[in-house]
Amino acid sequence: MTNALVIEQDAEFPIDNYHLKVRSYLGQLTAGIHYFEVNLESTDPSPTTGNLGLLRVGSSEGGLSRELQLREKLGNYAMIAELLASTIQDSVVINPRACFQSFPQDLDPPQPPLIRGEPYSKSPERGIARSGDLGGSPSLKTRPSPSSLEPELETQQPEEIESSEQQFPVTTDQEESEATVTEEQTTEQQLNPETTEDSSETAKDPETESEYLEEEYYPETDISPDSSGERLMLLTSLPESQSTLETWLQEEHSDQESLSLIIPICQCFYYLYQRQWCLVDVIPKLIEIGKPIKFFDLTSAYPLDQKLDYGLLGNYCAFELSSGNPFQESMSSYTVGALLYQAIHQQLLPQDQTLDIQIKPIPQIYQLLKICLSSVPEERFSLSHLLSLLIETRKSFQTTQVQWQVASKSTVGLSTSRLHNEDSYGVRQQQLSNGDTMILAAVADGMGGMSQGELASQLAIKTVFEQPIPSELKTVNQQTDWLVSLFQNANQSVTNAVRNGGTTLSVILGISNNLLVAHVGDSRIYLIRKEQICQLTEDHSLVAMLLASGEITYQESLDHPDSNILTKALGSQPRLSDGYVQDLSHFSQDLSLALEDSDILLLCSDGVWSLVSDTELAETFKKTQPLQAAVDEIIQKVIDNGAYDNATILALECCIKNAS
Incomplete structure (x- = not known):
């Protein structure tokens, strides 16, 4: 040639x-x-x-x-x-x-x-x-x-x-069938010359037939x-052999790691399906594990609904492909399930499809595999549904769990002009439907004299904690919008019920280890981390505005005669304008903050922070003592320093530990 x-x-x-x-x-x-x-x-x-x-x-x-x-x-x-x-x-x-x-x-x-x-x-x-x-x-x-x-x-x-x-000669289906039979009969005679003459009698004997089938040979x-x-x-x-899916599958991994691997693979399958293609098998040695995962071979991808004249076999192929069925989304779901099965069990699916597949009894993963590998294609997940379930399952397998310790104390103080405690506070903890731990905490400091301030703060806290938690609270934007809605509702309640009065309101929302804040007024939210204290809110007061503009010094702000004048409060207007409620974006581009183990959040009214400095707060809570003991110590410092106002402090300690 x-x-x-x-x-x-x-x-x-x-x-x-x-x-x-x-x-x-x-x-x-x-x-x-x-x-x-x-x-x-x-x-x-x-x-x-x-x-x-x-x-x-x-x-x-x-x-x-x-x-x-x-x-x-x-x-x-x-x-x-x-x-x-x-x-x-x-x-x-x-x-x-x-x-x-x-x-x-x-x-x-x-x-x-x-x-x-x-x-x-x-x-x-x-x-x-x-x-x-x-x-x-x-x-x-x-x-x-x-x-x-x-x-x-x-x-x-x-x-x-x-x-x-x-x-190549062209033959009909009948000719091919006849040729195959003739060729196999010839082979049979060559391998078993002694039984050729009496083949019909031998075929009637089950034992003889079984032995014959085991030795059967067919030429190419x-x-x-x-x-x-x-x-x-x-x-x-x-791809380098050490970074391939084939090598990864030979090693032992946690269930969470296996899910983290399968999720981007499923994402790729879904991306192809959205473009009317189905990937029905993979070659692990030609898939590179990295960021992102890369496929080097797409020869097992077929146009959706294409029908072949023959079937397909492979380690990750849905069994109905053996009948030459048209390519469907359910076949891709099966392939994703077959890969997840191998990642979890460290072995391929059994090739004998008559055998019942034995799946480890791991909650959620068991159900995923059982449905993905169903013998009835219509029972399998769609790729979009499978992808969302894989993500949810991985989240439930997270290696961290968040728990909260809570301590609080409030005092009316020593002032003869303040016989009622106008401060109110509350805490709510619960587990969301997706397994995340949620905590909602709030402090409100009422104003207006007589009983108006007390009523205003109580209404604000009552409204916040009576609101139902929406089912759609998965993204930071959804959580932020919900917090703002709490403030709008609380403001409406105060405006409708209280004349010549109002209240501050400071709220934290913790979902898993993510923190969001919402704030109006001069109560404060602090974060203490590794013995360092940081104020997460700004004071909506005349003194704070003068200090920010440089008209007064910090030392002058400590005993300024107009320290009780607020620039923002609930009850001051029928509806809060956009941006009226402060969130974390005032300090950074992010609306949420990732919490760390042993972080302490403090929510306190001005009756606390005006008499106990930030440094004293940090020093008190860094001591090796119970959280409630530290809170009690802070309130005692307030009283020792005169307690000329109501004082309330709410302390929340975040405990993040490995899940079993």
Whole structure:
């Protein structure tokens, strides 16, 4: 043959702007497609020079052609490895034997080509016969038993592929059936010459028939002759073996780690499905674990609803593919489930589909696998539903749990002009439907004299804690909007019921280890972390405004005569304007703050912070004493310093620990 491209060990040849040297033959990882590891040398200076590459050679009308169609549809999708080059070659000779001959003697040679996701068609006599890819392969034959593969490999001749020299007879289905029966009868006579004359009698004996079936042998037969010798060649980089999904699956991982791996894989499957494609099998050694995960092979992806004339087999294929059913979303869900099964159980699904799948009794994961791997495709999750369930399940497997210790105390103080305690406060803890711990705490300082201030603060606290918690409280924006709605409702209650009065209101919302605040007035919220104290709210008062503008000094602000004049309070206007309620965005771009173990939150009225400095607060709570003891000590300091106003302090300590 002239002008044929020979691909074998150490063969060198160019593809586009790359010069390749074959290092090893990886096998037929997908039916009819040959995979090679190559050295890459770019004719143009590039980062890929000297790296390892993956060369795939197959029919111009088969799986590689489908992959090109899908890549064009996906564009520069981050989870798909970049295609470096592609070309069509008229004449190719594949010689994998040369690759095996040079394999180091101290290591086991690579196994013969393993066909994954391989098509098969039903034969009248033997049930299932393997066939090539969509375009077929001119020399692809049915494979004998595994024990006979290695001798065949040793005598294997180079696979020659050339359109001008390939001719195949056309036969009808009936002729193929008759030919298969005749050939198998001939084989039977060769293997069992003594039983040929009395074969009908032997067939009636179950024991004899059983023994015969175990020794049955079928010669190789061409199944899917190729009508075109053109070969498509695709070149990508090759993932490092230590960073592949295949290596990851061989190691032991926690359930949460397994879910974290499967989630982006499911996300990729869903992305393809949204573009009317179904991925129904994977090659773990050609999936790179990283950020993001990258797929290097898409030959097991098919257009939605496409129907093949043959079935597909693979380690992660849904069983209904064996019947050549049209490609559906449920098949992709099965593949995701099969990968999750392997990650959890460290083994592949059993190939015998008549066996009942044994699943570890892990709550939530058990149900996910049971439904994903259902024998009834209609029972399986949609990919979008599966993705959301995987995310929720991983969240429930989080290794941290948040608990809160709460301590509080309030005093009317020593002032003869304040006989009523106008401060109010409250705390509410509960577990949300998704398993997160929620805490809601608030302090209000009423004003207006007589009983008006007391009523205003009580109404504000009552309104906050009577509001139902909405089901949609998953995002920070939803949580922030809900807090603002609490303030609007509290303001409405105070405005309607209290004349010439009002109240401050400071609220914290903790969901899991995320903190949000909402605040109006001059009560304060502090965070004490690692013995350092930070004020999370600003004082809505005339003194604070003068201090911020530089009109007075900090020392002057401590005993300013107008310290009781507020610039913001609930009850001062019928409806609060946008931005009236302060949140954490006043100090940073984020609306929430991530809490750490042993963080302490303090909510206190001005009767506390006006007499106990920030430094004293931090010093008191860093002591190794119970939280309530520290709160009691602070109130005693207030009384010792005159307690000319009502004083209230609410302390919340965040305890984050590993879940069992």
